[in-house]
Amino acid sequence: MSESFNEKFDLLVIGGGITGCGVARDAAMRGLSVALVERDDFASGTSGRSSRLVHGGIRYLEHAQFHLVRESIRERETLLRIAPHLVQPLAFTWPIYRGARVGRLKLDAGLFLYQVLALGKAKRYSSLDAAKTLEREPALGNTGLTGGAVYYDARTDDARLTIANALAAEQNGAVVASHTRVTDVIREAGQAAGAIVTAQLTGERREIRARAIVSAVGVWPDSFGSAGASRQGRGSKGVHIAVPRERVGNRDAITIISAVDGRVMFCLPAGSQTIIGTTDTWTDESPETVHASNSDVDYLLRSANAYFPRARLTFDDVVSAWAGIRPLATGGSNPTAVSREHSIVTDGSGIIHVTGGKLTTYRSMAAEIVDRAQESLGQKVRSAATDEVELPGGDRDAVIAEFQRTDPALSQSLVEGPTYTAAHLVYGITIEKAQTLSDLLIRRTHLAFETRDHGRSVAARAAEIVAPLLGWDEKTKSARVQQYQEDVGRIFAVSAD
Ligand SMILES: Cc1cc2nc3c(=O)[nH]c(=O)nc-3n(C[C@H](O)[C@H](O)[C@H](O)COP(=O)(O)OP(=O)(O)OC[C@H]3O[C@@H](n4cnc5c(N)ncnc54)[C@H](O)[C@@H]3O)c2cc1C
DSSP: OOGGGGSOEEEEEEOOSHHHHHHHHHHHHTTOOEEEEOSSSTTOSGGGSSOOEEOOOGGGGGGTOHHHHHHHHHHHHHHHHHOTTTEEEEEEEEEEETTOSSOHHHHHHHHHHHHHHTTTOSOOOEEEEHHHHHHHOTTSOOTTEEEEEEEEEEEEOHHHHHHHHHHHHHHTTOEEESSEEEEEEEEETTEEEEEEEEETTTOOEEEEEEEEEEEOOTTSOOTTOOSSOOOOSOEEEEEEEEEEHHHHOOSSEEEEEOTTTOOEEEEEEETTEEEEEOOOEEEOOOTTTOOEEHHHHHHHHHHHHTTOTTTOOOGGGOSEEEEEEEEOSSOOSOGGGSOOOEEEEEOTTSOEEEEEOOSTTHHHHHHHHHHHHHHHTTOOOOOOOTTTSOOSOTTHHHHHHHHHHHOGGGGSBSSSSSOOBHHHHHHHHHTSOOOSHHIIIIIISOHHHHSTTTTHHHHHHHHHHHHHHHTOOHHHHHHHHHHHHHHHHHHTOEEOO
8 A cells, every 4th residue: 555645644535436536636736635545446436327427407407406507507617628538518409299298388498597507608509390300310209299409518438537536636646545445534532533444455454644534435324434424315326228329329419208207317329329317216225236127227218218219129228237326415205306416514523524416516516625624624725726727638549549559469459349449458557547357347448338248258358458567466367357247247237126
């Protein structure tokens, strides 16, 4: 484990999802000495299981969450600016059918408000008649189609956005460690003074001392036993499925209202696939084992089939299905109606806990959390230019091309279809802090989401490629391959209900 953990830090951040990584970047950019620890990989929790949208959240308008929509739109515009390699504009077509819950008037009013809340910064939506709607998205069913609209949000790579923040924190002096779990909090006179951590891949234990601690563990119950505010919110499970895009036929993103229960959902383009999601149901499942069930998949297929009648999607079309748990700061009977705003609570021992939020708003949320940390440190609160400095990784394609030029063997594709090569793995290890096959095949690439066997058949070859870089001997190689099989078996399982 890094000797750099020897110093006493201003701030220890527990949890390397988007929240923790965003906090670490912001705090390091303010000049604080920062340690960030993540029990598994960055974005291995909810932050790697999202809809991969950086969006204003048009559906929140139905619940009058204007503040959240405005903040989300502002953050969307900021991320489009500071991370053009990770966040790109995406056009959404919203078709309207006769008798729809959201009809022409309501949709136009909603999109007009969405535009107003963007304060003139976003690309303008347009209303479409039925013919124009079908021209944009010919695969949509035409029976009862009365028109639609096209509006703009953005897509991202959720895992790599998270990792980019961890890397930015490190570039600004933070000590950043994945596969390092907090098992206990060190307390002195009732106040948190640091944490005991265990390196998950070696078993090594050590102390990290810090003057302030932020717990950004999302939906994980506080396994490190903090006093006072433990897990503050309930979780809502969200399932996505990926199916071949040629089967659905969508060109861009499509917003649909599920014919099953009237919820707003998305069919999203993702290379050669369409991602359909999401569900939204209260759950007590563990975030470590949460996965899709047959009824989740059936719900998503039925919802999509109502819009793409020619597709007649069945379970056989599903390439992968996965689930995440939304950390929601408040309760309620209907998780869809619960606000995605966040809460920040300091417990009796001084630990600052954060719950809720969205991927989209992580940067502004992080600034608020670091303000709180600086107050608890007795420092003058001063913001960092996190909305101006570009996130790292914009040169990824050029670096990968250079790896391939230097060593042509690295140009070999890992599998047919998705365009990942051995060089992507080398990049993941040398630049993006990957340490295991799951880090590489699930989060640095999305190969596990994009192949029917979830990358099982390529795992041994991937291990061969990265073994020299990670110092793996034969025994470690086979242990890592075995671990990978178990990880994807857990994450991509679809259980009978
Ligand atoms: C299905 C779904 C779709 C979504 N879609 C979107 C979307 O399109 N756009 C959007 O803006 N938002 C979306 N969200 C919301 C967004 O994904 C979450 O709000 C966000 O990812 C939460 O990040 P987090 O860092 O708080 O939690 P997490 O990502 O879960 O991070 C918490 C981390 O803490 C670590 N941890 C736990 N215990 C310890 C410990 N003892 N020691 C060290 N580390 C520990 C965990 O391993 C985990 O990595 C979606 C959520 C879901 C579930």
